[in-house]
Amino acid sequence: MSEQENKLNENAIDLGSKPIVGDFDPFAADETIGDEVSDSTISGKTTKKRPSPETMEIDDSKAKTPPVIASKETEDTKEDITEKLPIFEYAGAEENIEDTSKTFDELRIEKAVDFPELEDGKRVSWTVEYGKVTKSVADPKGMSIGKMKSEIESSKEFTDSLKKAKVKNPDCKIKPRVTAQSKGTIPAESYKGVFVNIEDAMAADKVISIVPAKDGKVYEIRSTEMGRFITSVSGSDMLSEIRAGFMPALPLIPKEMMLRIISFFRYYTFQGLGKEVLVNVYWDKTNRDYVIDTPEQTVTSVSVHSNSNDDYNDGRYIHYMDIHSHNSMKAFFSAVDDADEKATRLYTVIGNLHRFMPDIKTRISNGGKFLEIDPSEVFEIADIPFPDDWKEKVIFRNPHTEGRIGATSKELWSKLKGSIDNYEICA
Numbered sequence: 001m002s003e004q005e006n007k008l009n010e011n012a013i014d015l016g017s018k019p020i021v022g023d024f025d026p027f028a029a030d031e032t033i034g035d036e037v038s039d040s041t042i043s044g045k046t047t048k049k050r051p052s053p054e055t056m057e058i059d060d061s062k063a064k065t066p067p068v069i070a071s072k073e074t075e076d077t078k079e080d081i082t083e084k085l086p087i088f089e090y091a092g093a094e095e096n097i098e099d100t101s102k103t104f105d106e107l108r109i110e111k112a113v114d115f116p117e118l119e120d121g122k123r124v125s126w127t128v129e130y131g132k133v134t135k136s137v138a139d140p141k142g143m144s145i146g147k148m149k150s151e152i153e154s155s156k157e158f159t160d161s162l163k164k165a166k167v168k169n170p171d172c173k174i175k176p177r178v179t180a181q182s183k184g185t186i187p188a189e190s191y192k193g194v195f196v197n198i199e200d201a202m203a204a205d206k207v208i209s210i211v212p213a214k215d216g217k218v219y220e221i222r223s224t225e226m227g228r229f230i231t232s233v234s235g236s237d238m239l240s241e242i243r244a245g246f247m248p249a250l251p252l253i254p255k256e257m258m259l260r261i262i263s264f265f266r267y268y269t270f271q272g273l274g275k276e277v278l279v280n281v282y283w284d285k286t287n288r289d290y291v292i293d294t295p296e297q298t299v300t301s302v303s304v305h306s307n308s309n310d311d312y313n314d315g316r317y318i319h320y321m322d323i324h325s326h327n328s329m330k331a332f333f334s335a336v337d338d339a340d341e342k343a344t345r346l347y348t349v350i351g352n353l354h355r356f357m358p359d360i361k362t363r364i365s366n367g368g369k370f371l372e373i374d375p376s377e378v379f380e381i382a383d384i385p386f387p388d389d390w391k392e393k394v395i396f397r398n399p400h401t402e403g404r405i406g407a408t409s410k411e412l413w414s415k416l417k418g419s420i421d422n423y424e425i426c427a
Helices: 003-011 069-083 104-111 145-153 158-166 198-204 254-270 335-340 388-393 410-417
Strands: 039-042 047-049 089-090 092-096 125-128 133-136 170-178 192-194 208-212 218-224 227-232 277-286 287-294 296-299 304-306 317-325 347-349 359-365 370-373
Touching: 069 145, 089 104, 104 145, 104 170, 125 145, 133 145, 133 158, 145 170, 198 208, 254 277, 254 287, 254 317, 254 347
Parallel strands: 089 170, 192 208, 317 347
Antiparallel strands: 039 047, 089 092, 125 133, 125 170, 208 218, 218 227, 277 287, 277 317, 296 304, 347 359, 359 370
C-alpha cells in the first residue's frame, strides 16, 4: 500500500462499521445493501455490486403502505360541507338558512314579506347551485332544503366534481326565480337592517333598509342596480310592536287622595266662586308614598298661574302629576295647557265639578308630545265596599236563549220581538 493510501485510511471516520478490508470506496457506500452483495475484482480492487431485482428478497413484514392522502382530504371536505348552512340568494340578498327542515315553499312564504313578487307560488321556481352541480326543485312544497342538499352531497356527480374543482368547500345556494325579477349585486351577511338615519343606511349598503324620518313616518329603502327605491312603510316585520301609552313604574294614586282633591276643587267651584285651582302630586322616594302640594297660585275662572314649591325640588321627590280644575266647565286640555305642559310627566284636568260625577281627563306629555290615557291607569277606582249578601240576590241568565232547545234563530228572534213592545230600541 502506498504512503498516500495509508493517509486516506488514517483519515477515514469510523461510524461503527466493520473494520475496513482492502480499499475503501466512499462513493460505493450509498449503494451497499447488507451482506447480499457479491465481490468482484477489477484491476486488483474489490467493489460491491447491487443485487438485481430478480435476486433480491423482500421482507413483507417491513413493507409499508403509503397513506392515501387524497381519500382523507375528500372525507374531511365532505364533513366540512355537510356542516355548512345553505344560503338563500335573491335580488342581491344573501342570508344563511338556519332552519333547513323547512320546505322551499315555506321559505318562499317567509321571504315574500321582503320580496312581494314571491307571493305567487305558481310563478316561482327553485334551483340549487352547489359547486358545479345545479339541480331544479321538482316539488317545492314537499322537498325540504336540508334533504335536497344532502341528496346532492351523496351523489356521484357532486363527488366527482369536487375532485376536479379548485374550490373544495363550495357554498350551497338556494335561488328562487320568478317571471319578473329585480337584480342587484350587493353581497351581505344579512341583506336588511334598521337604521336611525339615512347616512347610516347608505353606509351599510343593505338591499333593504328601514329608516325613520322627521315627518314621523318610517321608510323602506331598496337598493338595486336600477337605483334606490324609497317608500313609506307600515307593518314591517323588522320593527317591534309598540303601542303608544304609559306604563307606570309607581303605584296607583290612592282613591282617598283623589277624593280629597275633588273636594278641594269643588270648594272653589261652589260658594259662588267658580275659580280654577291647581295641585301637584309628588312621589316621596324615601317614604314610598304620594304627597299632595298646593303651591302658591293666582287664579281666575279660566286660568291658574302658580310657582313651584322649593321644598320639593331636591332629589327625594319626583314631580309625578299636575291636576287642575275647570270648575263647572267640561274637562279638556286647552291651548294654554298645551303651551305650559311641556315637561315629561302626567297631567289631569277635572271639570263639571257642579255635577254629582265630575269629568276627568288624563294625559301624558312626552317632551311636549301629548297622548290621553284612561285615568284608571294611574288612579285607584273609588269603589266603596258593600255587604256580601247583596250578591246572593243576583242570578245570572243568558239573554236571548229562552225557549225550547233546538229552536232556530228565526224562532227565537220572533219570540223575543213579541215580548218587547218597542223592539226597535234593540237594534
